[in-house]
Amino acid sequence: MKTVEHLLPIETSKKRLWQQYLLDSLLAFVGSMLVTGIIYTFQLYPRIPNISIVYLLVVLLLASTRGRYAAILASVVAFLSFDFFIVPPLYTFVIYRIEEWVALFVFLVDAILTGQLAVALRERAEQASRRERETRVLYDLLRVTNREAESERQLHAIARAVVDVLSTWGVHDCAILQPDASGTLQVQASAYQPADKITLSSDEKAIAAWVLTHGRTMGLYDDTTLAPSTSARFVQRVIVKSTAAGRAVGRSLRLVPLKLGDRVVGVLLLRVLDGPQRFPSEERLEEEQGRSDAPTSFFWTFLGQVTALVERARLQKENLRIAVLQRTDVLRAALLSSVSHDLRTPLTSIKAAASSLLQEDVQWDEEARRGFALSIEREADRLNRLVSNLLDMSRIEEGALKPEKEEYSLTALIHDVLGRLEPLLAGRVVRTHLPDDLLLVELDYLMIDQVLTNLLENAVRYTPPESPIDVSAYIEGEQAIVSVADRGPGIPPDDLERVFDKFYRVLNGQHPAGYPMGSGLGLAVSKGLVEAHGGRIWAELREGGGLIIFVTLPLDRRERSGP
């Protein structure tokens, strides 16, 4: 969908290897000796008195490509070889003539100075390009973060950026930890996995907590041999069981505090591969923290930016949470008043019917008495359904809803529900369009029963009494589809999705004339129950008028051992 943008990696501190020194030495030596050889072979000295200037070419070349060491070495080799092979007396370092002495020393100083200047120039250019690169990294970090609107995604982008930038230090994964309301560190985001998939081991948690309180960097190594011998501050990890074969490779963990001033706002957890070689030790990092010229200084600049962004994301989330809380309060109050209304309507009917029966001055005939009793029973059933929905809603909200699925015949279930709702459906034309076979589906009987009951109850409540209701069920591909269709007034097309919102009816305020008022919890509960099954529920306007609600339930096509 969106291309993942990678940030430039941080430059590794140039620790020169002995191979480089060897190459430098070789080049310096060969270069200078070549010039000496040419001068010697063609007897150019003293025919051309300042032929030694040719050496400067070699020195300049080495200074600008290989650096200070090669340049100085070349100067010295040139000085010595010129003296030894060319300045008489030959094959000895002895010089008799004073002007030759002077010339030779001037040459040496010249060569070294030229070399220095060239190196300085080169370093400045390099520094400029590094600065530019670092600025770009910081800018990119800001840009990829700002591109995301949600704080979770921002943190994720930051974590990815950290991995990109520190990849040259061996960092291959990064998690951002922030303390929650109770002060316990929680993984807020990670570079490659969703934050909730990550569980930290207890030692990781403990060390992260230490880092949070002390505000100092800490390392955690799988193996002491890998820990830098210079670093005293690390924890060796006790491995109870080796989980993966790759474990043995030099893995380590760095926990870096995210500090804003003296306040630690979070902890950056870096997973490093062969870390000790490339990732600077904890002491070195802290030692160089204040210095702007140190190789790790950019790390601190970068970290400062990361910290600021992480904190910004947190504040943003906090603001959002407060806004949601305020909104939830409003909604809760609205829901409560709506539910009270829902409860009171059937109660009113019951009270009215019961008190009518109790009237002593009226002699009700048998039919009237039966009518009152039926109405009491019907309204009591309605109350009962409402309470069921409220209970389900609270279970959905808690996330405590776990369907106990068993294979049932969907056709039989629909028949059962229609049979049970007979009093409610009395007088309505209900047409069923069901296949002849059993339509076996894995489902939680009580939950899907509740869903169908809600859909049918809605159809009855919000459509004219004489309009028909159609119930169908069929299989399509990998899912079973149940639909309940009515010929009522339908709903505005814009609201087709929102009717499943818990507060749809509550917030809609005005109820169109002829619509009974209600909390409309039924559809929201149905949605929760269907989704707990891995299914989908949606509404469509029906051709020729009316509303049709579809429910899909996934079919389990796994082969099961025969009965």
Place this chain on the structure above:
Amino acid sequence: MKKRGASILVVDDEREIVRALQRSLTARGYTVFTASSGEEAVEMVAKMHPDLLLLDLLLPGMSGLEVCRRVRAVSNVPIIVLSVKNSERDKVEALDLGADDYVAKPFGMKEVLARVRVVLRRVIQPPSGAEPRFQAGPLSIDFARRWVQVDGREVTLTPTEYDLLKVFITHRGKILTRQMLLKEVWGADAHAKTHSLHVYVAQLRQKIEPVLERPRFILTVPGVGYRFTEETATEESNGAVQGF
């Protein structure tokens, strides 16, 4: 026969519910005792030897389940459990503990009376399971020949379907939890067959129910199991599955 004055102990802490039950049951000629706690109920079972227990599961102090367990330890008195929805587990546990039936709260009085009638009849005339024939409405079965007929037409059942039907008829009127059915039909290797149970029941229904849209013999008890009833639909079906 049902008016011979069987004694019923009603155990519930809600006075209104007790009063309503007491009034209806007394009107049908039953003798009614009441208890409002588990401890009291256990005591009264020992003292009064009622013919039937109507037991609420949600009691202060000793739970209904515990009452069930204690009563079963000393007596075979039939127990009908009263419970609310959303406590399916308790309901099923009570039945597996030896309760004979359950009625979901809020219940219709018709339903309670029907359950009481069926349970008491089973006590007086327990189905032996050894009758040679069974007849209810359009359904007739000749056990000796393993013949099943609906409206005079012979119906072919698979061995499992036949066994299932036989279990249903042997325990007719009684609520059968999934566990009970599995154990009765498949015996020891009943484990993990719950899935196929509902499939077999659905297939059996297709073969023996005269009107599939309104099952009159095999009724679903949502979340608990099934019940085979020989009474006619008008008398029972509404009440039997109603009320939750």
